[in-house]
Amino acid sequence: MSPHQFDIQLVAIIVAASCSIPGAFLVLRRMSMMTDAISHSILLGIILAFFLVKDLSSPILIIGAAASGVLAISLIEAVNRSRLVKKDASIGIVFPFLFSVAVILLSKYARNVHIDTHSVLLGEIAFAPFDRFILSGMDMGPKSAYVMGSILLLNLFFISFFYKELKVSTFDESFASSIGFRPRLIHYLLMAVVSFTCVGAFDAVGSILVIALIVIPPCCAYLLTDSLSRMIFLSVVFGISAAISGFWVANWLDVNIAGSMAFVCGVFFLVVFLLAPERGLFGIMREKRRQRMDFAEASLLVSLYNQEKGEAVKNHPDSRGMFQSTDFASKVVGFLKGKGEIAVTGGGLFLTEKGRERARMTLEGR
Amino acid sequence: MLEFAVELFSDYTARTILLGAASLGVVSGVVGSYAVLRKQSLVGDVMSHAALPGIVLAFMIVGVKEQLPIFIGAALSAVLAVFVINLVTRNSRVKTDSAMGIALSVFFGLGLVLLTYVQRMPDANQAGLDKFLFGQAEALVEKDVLIIGLTGFFALLVVGLFWKEFKLLCFDPDFGGTMGFSMKSLDILVTAVIVSAIVIGLQTVGVVLMSSMLIAPAVAARQWTGTMGSMVILAAIIAAVSGVTGVALSAGFENVPTGPAVIVCVSVIAFFSVLFSPNGFFTLKLKDARSRREIKKDYVLKALHDLALEHDDPGYAHSERLLALGSEKGFSVKKSLWALRTAGYVESVGEDNWRLTQSGIREVKKLSPLEKDL
Numbered sequence: 001m002s003p004h005q006f007d008i009q010l011v012a013i014i015v016a017a018s019c020s021i022p023g024a025f026l027v028l029r030r031m032s033m034m035t036d037a038i039s040h041s042i043l044l045g046i047i048l049a050f051f052l053v054k055d056l057s058s059p060i061l062i063i064g065a066a067a068s069g070v071l072a073i074s075l076i077e078a079v080n081r082s083r084l085v086k087k088d089a090s091i092g093i094v095f096p097f098l099f100s101v102a103v104i105l106l107s108k109y110a111r112n113v114h115i116d117t118h119s120v121l122l123g124e125i126a127f128a129p130f131d132r133f134i135l136s137g138m139d140m141g142p143k144s145a146y147v148m149g150s151i152l153l154l155n156l157f158f159i160s161f162f163y164k165e166l167k168v169s170t171f172d173e174s175f176a177s178s179i180g181f182r183p184r185l186i187h188y189l190l191m192a193v194v195s196f197t198c199v200g201a202f203d204a205v206g207s208i209l210v211i212a213l214i215v216i217p218p219c220c221a222y223l224l225t226d227s228l229s230r231m232i233f234l235s236v237v238f239g240i241s242a243a244i245s246g247f248w249v250a251n252w253l254d255v256n257i258a259g260s261m262a263f264v265c266g267v268f269f270l271v272v273f274l275l276a277p278e279r280g281l282f283g284i285m286r287e288k289r290r291q292r293m294d295f296a297e298a299s300l301l302v303s304l305y306n307q308e309k310g311e312a313v314k315n316h317p318d319s320r321g322m323f324q325s326t327d328f329a330s331k332v333v334g335f336l337k338g339k340g341e342i343a344v345t346g347g348g349l350f351l352t353e354k355g356r357e358r359a360r361m362t363l364e365g366r
Numbered sequence: 367m368l369e370f371a372v373e374l375f376s377d378y379t380a381r382t383i384l385l386g387a388a389s390l391g392v393v394s395g396v397v398g399s400y401a402v403l404r405k406q407s408l409v410g411d412v413m414s415h416a417a418l419p420g421i422v423l424a425f426m427i428v429g430v431k432e433q434l435p436i437f438i439g440a441a442l443s444a445v446l447a448v449f450v451i452n453l454v455t456r457n458s459r460v461k462t463d464s465a466m467g468i469a470l471s472v473f474f475g476l477g478l479v480l481l482t483y484v485q486r487m488p489d490a491n492q493a494g495l496d497k498f499l500f501g502q503a504e505a506l507v508e509k510d511v512l513i514i515g516l517t518g519f520f521a522l523l524v525v526g527l528f529w530k531e532f533k534l535l536c537f538d539p540d541f542g543g544t545m546g547f548s549m550k551s552l553d554i555l556v557t558a559v560i561v562s563a564i565v566i567g568l569q570t571v572g573v574v575l576m577s578s579m580l581i582a583p584a585v586a587a588r589q590w591t592g593t594m595g596s597m598v599i600l601a602a603i604i605a606a607v608s609g610v611t612g613v614a615l616s617a618g619f620e621n622v623p624t625g626p627a628v629i630v631c632v633s634v635i636a637f638f639s640v641l642f643s644p645n646g647f648f649t650l651k652l653k654d655a656r657s658r659r660e661i662k663k664d665y666v667l668k669a670l671h672d673l674a675l676e677h678d679d680p681g682y683a684h685s686e687r688l689l690a691l692g693s694e695k696g697f698s699v700k701k702s703l704w705a706l707r708t709a710g711y712v713e714s715v716g717e718d719n720w721r722l723t724q725s726g727i728r729e730v731k732k733l734s735p736l737e738k739d740l
Contacts, residue, residue, distance in 0.1 A: 027460075032467035033408050082647045084640050089585050092407035096578030097633035100626035103500065108621045208415065208574070209478070212471030219464050256482040262475025269468055273458055281457050 007129035007142045009247050012261065014145060015125075015204045016239035018152040019213035021159055022194045023239075024232045027218040028170050033088075034073065035214045037095040038191070039198045039207045041072030043102035046199070051109070057131075057143070062199050069195025070188065072098055099207075123206035123258040144203055151200040158193050159232070162186060167228055205258035212262035213239060216269050223276040242268055296323065296332045298362045301341060304351045305359035320349070380617070383503050386511040387613040387628070390567050390579075391606030393518035395587070396525055397563040398580030398605070399598050400556050402588065403536040408463075409448065411577035412470040414564045416447030418477025418573050421498050422484055433513050440565045447473050448557055477573075501572030501625035503613045514566045521562045524555065525598075532556060533594055570613070572625035579605065579632065586636040589643035608632035659705070664733055666702040667711060670722050671730045675738060680727060683719035 026032055045068025049061045072095055079090040133143040140146075159166065169176035169183035176183045194214070201210045221234035246261030253260070274281050303322060323329040333349065336342045341355030351359065401410045417440035424439025447469040454465040497505060506514075525532065534542030535552045543549050560580065567576045587601035612628025641647050666689060673684050689699045703720055706712045711726035722730070730737055 027464050030461050030463050032461075032463040033411075035467060036408075036411070036470070079640060082640065084589060084645065084647065085585055086402070086405050086407075088405050088407040089402050089581055092411060092577060092581035093585050093633060093636050096575050096582075096629050097637070100575060100578075100629040100633070103626040104622055104630065107623055107626075108619070208474050209471055211467050212475055215464055215467035215471065219460050219468060222460060222464075223458055250479075253479070253483060254486060255479045259475040259478030259482065262471050263479055266468065266472030266475070269472075273454065273460075279458055284457060 004129050005247075005251070007145070008125055008257070009244055011125060011128045011142060011144050011148060011204055012243035012247055012257070013240050014148040014152050015201045016213050016217070016243035016261075017236050018148060018155050018197050019201055019210065020217040020235035020239035021152075021155045021232060022190060022197055023214035024218040024221065024228070024235050025159075025166055025170055025190055026194065027215060027222055028228075028231075032211075032215045033091060034076075034191070035194065035198070035211045036208075037072050037076060037091050038069040038195050039202065039210045040095040040099040042066070042069045042195060042199050042202060043106070043207055044068050044098045045071075046202070047102050047105050051105075062147070062196065065199040065202070066192060066195040068098070069198060070192050073188075073191045123202070123204050123209060123256075125204040125257050128204060148200045148204070151196055154196060155193060158189070162189065166190070205261065209258045209262040212265045213242075216262075216265035217242065220269050220272040223272050223279045238265075238268055293332070293335065296328070297336055297341075298358070300332055300336065300349075301351065301355050301359040302362055304342065304349055305356060305363070308351060308356075382508050382511050383506045383613055383617070384610050386506045386514050387503055387570055387609035388606045389511070389515050389518050390570050391583075391604075391609030392602040393521055394563045394567055394576075394579045395583040395600075395602035395605030396598050397521060397559050398582075399584040399587065399594075399601050400525075400532060400536060401560055401580050402584035404556070406560075407577070407581045408466055409451070410560060410564065410580045412447055412451065412466045412473075413444040413561060414567075414573050414576035415470045415477075416473035417441070417444045417564060417568060417576075418498065419443050419473055419480055420446075421568065421573075422477055422480040426480070426484060433510055436568075437513070437517065437565045440568055441561050443473060444561045444564060445557065474573075497572070498568050499572050499574055500623040501568070501570050501575070501628075503570045503624040504617060506569060510569060514569075517562050517566050521559045524559050528552065528555060536594075570609070570624055571628055572623075575625045575629045578629045579609075582629070582632040582636040583608070586632070586639040589639035589646060604635050605632060608635060659702070662699075663702045663705055666699050667706060667722070667726060667730055667733070670712060670720065671727070671737065674722060681721055683715040683721040686718050686720065689720070 023035075026035060042065040045065035046061050048068070049058070049064030050056060052064070053060045055061075076090045076094045079085050079094060080087050085093070128144045129142045131143045133140045133146050165176070165181045165186050168179070169181055169186045173183045176186075197214070198207075198210050201213060205213060217235040217238035218231065220238045221231045224234055225231050242265045243261055246264040247257055249255075249264060250257040250260035272280065275283075277283055278287075299322065300320075320326070320329040320333065323332065333342065333344065336355065337344060339354075341352055341358055343350045343352055398410070401407055420439035420441070420443030421436050422439075423443070424435040427439075428435040450469045451462065451465045454460050454468065455462050460468075531542070531547055531552050532555075534545070534547060535549060535556060539549045542552070563580060564576050567579055571579050583601040583605035584597070586604050587597045591597050591600060608631035609628055612631045613624055615631070616622045616624040616627040639646065642649060669689055670684065673688075674680050674682050686699055686703060689703075703712060703714075706726070707714065711723060711729050712720050713723050714720055731739075
């Protein structure tokens, strides 16, 4: 690994970690698509601030960008509150507008500047190591690592300081306001934090793929745990792993790093979605199959039990007829025989003592 | 500006491009209305972003920048994204918004990966493939416009044929289901129509902003009308006008990409409509203020009448402060008094005392006929 590659990965890891943290709350608050709005809208802030200070590395740019993110959110909420436009459409008309204005300004007036429409979409993490932070002649590493590192610290500070407030207002907003927290304030603080994060990540991964880093790692974590703190921790782990493996995939195929990180995030999600122990697709299917079998077995046993007691419907001498197919019926019979709960003699089904016991328990609802 | 317009419309190439933009506008206006009414605006956003990998893959397979394969590729990957969203939301506890975020970013990421992969190929043919990001209408040729027109025509034909059914799907799918229509097939059909609109917008507006071309005209049109038919027609007109204006602006000024130019036009119309249509934000605010003033005036008139009754003297004058006392805190009666004086219902006596005139007494009688006579 060359020092250059090390630097890129360092920046990628910090970006991924800082995106995952607020992302967990966005996913839980069902506001994932707000990221879309914020990450597009910050471009306008960056450009307007740039026209103002004429310096791409000025911190004013970050503040301007974050402000425009929060502004976009307030605008969306204002449009939505007027009840003239539905929520989804309010998001859908506000950010493309701000983004379009930004792209036009960018291509018209900022042609020769470091930012262009391409890097807006693709990010330029590959160039991150070239911009060094030099302190009294000493090379202290890539500058973006410091910028992003401060944003990571801000995020960590935010969630540790407001953990309780965030948790309560995420899961039960009315309860939060009844015990004196201010969910609206928390909401806007979270939006500000997301804006800052998007601004930082914007340089590295561009305005669209930042959504991948904010939304996907928490979604993976969401399918694996029920605890908020564990979810945040797992999101960070997923985010960092996606950043590193995305980098190496991009390196291997010689393609865009940000796109590759987003794609790897998607692969991670696919794996978790399919294989998560309880909530994965396979897990759910296995559980459904198990419940179906369980129910079928119990139904057959109860039916046989009722026949023994003479309460069965007379025209169903063989309980196998209750199943939709003979295949399924013989499967159920096979399982029950295997468990020693029924016996098959001369084509007829009979309960064993064990089977009778289970039928009785089922009937009693145990 | 006029010369520019004349030049634009007399030039053959320019006419072709403008025709393309206008037909794109008509189709996306009509089709977008369904996306907005079904609260699926953001699905449109996901679909247009998700078209990117399909475009690049189609190019990789076919090897030339041919329209039809690219259309098909874009449509397939957009539909696949919708399928992914449905699969994820139905089979896990991940909510729709997150599923949309996942589909959008992963597909777009894959698209960028493929795009950068293709761009490394020595073949010069792929140049201009990234025009699909922000669109470039100048690149439209007659054949493209023909394909846009045909695709759009079929999309509109479907909308026309299933007008009633789509209406049911938008407003009362449960009822539609009980009527015996298959809402699931209709849902698929609407999605297909939306996808075809997105596909034909890719060259002009680009994948990044195409969703707005669907949403904004419909939002704008919705502000002016309450019926489906006029909304669809109005949205088509708004989108076509913005399409043509945006393309003209982008051609007329240097370095203005077409997609953003079109989107700025259509968004401005949408915001204007939200603010100033007859039911718009400001119009409602104005109406509110006017009726509040009316109520206040009536209140003051009644109060003067009541006070006069107390004193058993129609000509008894009262100070403004006294009138304000009987009302809510911070309720200024001065403006109401002035307005009433202009109307001739009250007159001022001395410094700041006010009393009803004869026509004021008649007005109170008109407002509340059961009031005791003075």
